[in-house]
Amino acid sequence: MNRLVAYLIRFAVILIGYVVAALAASAFLNIMFLASLGLMTDETQPAAQASLWFSVPFVALFVAYFAxxxxxIAILVSEIFGRRDWLFYALAGAVVAAVFLGFAYQTADANFEITDPRVVAAVVGCGMVGGIFYWLSAGRWAGSWREIGNPISPGRSGS
Known part of the structure; x- marks a missing residue:
């Protein structure tokens, strides 16, 4: 029973971590594009800040869907191998973003241009931010479900 509860708790933590990662990636993407359009200056900041309250959760739905x-797969690999370092998750987020860009490039219509290097860098950065926020919320305890229920050996007795 302890094992089942540990699995269910870990699954809930993974889902919460994925939601946090999608929101963080969406916020990074929104801020990057608002700044590139020049809308993050002092005179336009109140309007831009108000629009972020709606656009960040809305874009997070698309980020979560496409990623x-x-x-x-990246989360499954991290759980199986028990990877708990932030660099793994940042690089895994970049790979997830690169896979998305590859699928978007292969299946896009003629008018869908995603070959601009600034857009590619923003999307890969978005994946890295999402990976780091996943690590902050759920990745630091990856593989912890295997430790529940295992007897701890006392080690050497010293005699």
Whole structure:
């Protein structure tokens, strides 16, 4: 029973971490594009800040949808191997973003241009921020479900 509870708790933590990562990636993407358009200056900041309250959760839905399968594979690998370092998650987020860009490039219509280097860098940075925020919320305890229920050996007795 302890094992089942540990699995369910870890699954809930993974879901919460994925939601946090999608929101962080969306916020980074929104701020990057607002800043590139020049809308983050002092005179336009109140309007831009108010628009972020709506656009960050809305774009997070798309980020979570398009990144789900590659992110699920990265999360599964991190859980199996028990990776708990932030660099793994940042690089995994970059790979997830690169996989998304590859799929978007392969399946896009002729008018959908995602080859601009600034857009590619923003999306890869978005993936890295999402990976780091996943690590902050759930990745630091990756593989902890395997430690529940295992007897701890006392080690050497010293005699």
């Amino acid at each position: 789900f399968m590659p992110a699920a």
